[in-house]
Amino acid sequence: MSTQEFEKKTKELIDSLKSVCANHGLGNDGNEFKIITQVFLYKFINDKFVHEIKKLDKDIAKAKNWEEALKAKSEEDYEFLMVQLDESTARISPDHFISSLFDRQNEPDFAKIFDDTLLDIAKENSDLFSVVTNSGEKVVLFENISKYVVDDRDEFCRAIVNKLVGFSFEHIFHEKFDFYATIFEYLIKDYNTNSGGKYAEYFTPHAVAKIMARCLVHGEVSNVKCYDPSAGSGTLLMNLAHQIGEDRCTIYSQDISQKSSNLLRLNLILNDLVHSIPNIVQGNTILRPYHKDKNEQLQQFDFIVSNPPFKLDFSDYRDQLDVDANNERFFAGIPNVPSKKKESMAIYLLFLQHIMYSLSEKGKAAIVVPTGFITAQSGVEKKIRERLVKERMLAGVVSMPSNIFASTGTNVSILFIDKENKEDVVLVDASGLGTKVKVDDKNQRTLLSEEEEDRIINTFNKKEVVDDFSVVVSYEDIEAKNHSLSAGQYFEVKIEYVDITEEDFINRLNGHKSKLNSLFKDSARLEVEIENELNRLILK
Incomplete structure (x- = not known):
């Protein structure tokens, strides 16, 4: 089966699981995503376990019925196989196999059998596969999912198992980032929206994530720490890890949303980054940053990516931030609480300062900011730009086309920080690129072609000067222009003379x-x- 055919089959599986939910009154229900993502994950780790076991034991691989061959193993032999598995493979007992559930589906109280299976797997693998909260509480892999169904819970669980049993991921574990990114996006497309919760339940377009990663990582790097303080479902981190190499980096993140943290965990499992799951934290980064070193100082990172929320009401804890302990972290100040429209408080400015504070000595960062930030003539925005120039830690800015994010009309730019770049800075105005497409009756989105993405990336990395598209400026030039980081303000005004x-x-x-x-x-x-x-x- 080709990759394209398998991708189609996988999407059909996801659709069939959603159909089961809809048939039991959960269509568009707030809890549907919990069921879909957990059931999908259960199937994935079940098949990954089988795949790895077959690699370890040729007899099981050759057996006509691998389940029976594995169940026939003595307790000692089974345990020996478990010890040989790498840590990224969840440990599963024979009675936890989907095939075992399929055989038991007509037993009384099957919903409890189904739920207990998931809970047992979660407990057995809690050390490596759990997300933690600010207080240190573990959020395990699975929960009781049949509780979300009001009636016919046994029937619901039987329908789920029957959808899973005829499908296998076994033949695609060799696939890499692009395949899983497509599947992940399809899996969460109905659930990863800004539904009124705080922080990063936004989906960053892959074009933006790709540009950020490829402009940030140059050459071969290894043993680096990557961080996103508002990670959402992890699109930026996955692109960054793929650019570096999943086995050459460790991921760290924090996000206030439980839903986002669970989606990020799923993304890590799909992309062979299980070793980073213990570093995924659910909590308020701005108020209580979690990742600290042995001296209780904020941990520093080699690469940071972020698409923080731009505006958000944080008035309920604003005064808790205004303390001496935060003077260095929030060096440019903390936005005041407005008398009206508290929801417009510029929280992204706090994330930006937190990122600057969290960079290692040679650290690099890429942050999505409102384009207004790069030219603001006063306030916190101006002070941040002044610090970036004074400390010679800018790499450049790429101003993106309008509507690159379908969910917001705010024009955005990508700010690149590089603490090692003491020379010229590249400013790119890509606002004229892209093709506008209609998303729905209200919104339109600008899509970049692959050629346009490459044009931005190559221009930025080579520091090329292109008429009306990019400029290369010195830190002194930026100071002379009142610290503006808008490429357009540096373009030469050309007068054509005609004889x-x-x-x-x-x-x-x-x-x-x-x-x-x-x-x-x-x-x-x-x-x-x-x-x-x-x-x-x-x-x-």
């Missing part, structure tokens, strides 16, 4: 004079007509 004869010049001049005289006559006529009309109205 014409004296006769042509006189003819053109006379033509302009004639046109102006005609306009003046029309203006005088209109003034008379208006005055007459006003007099007529007055006499009435």
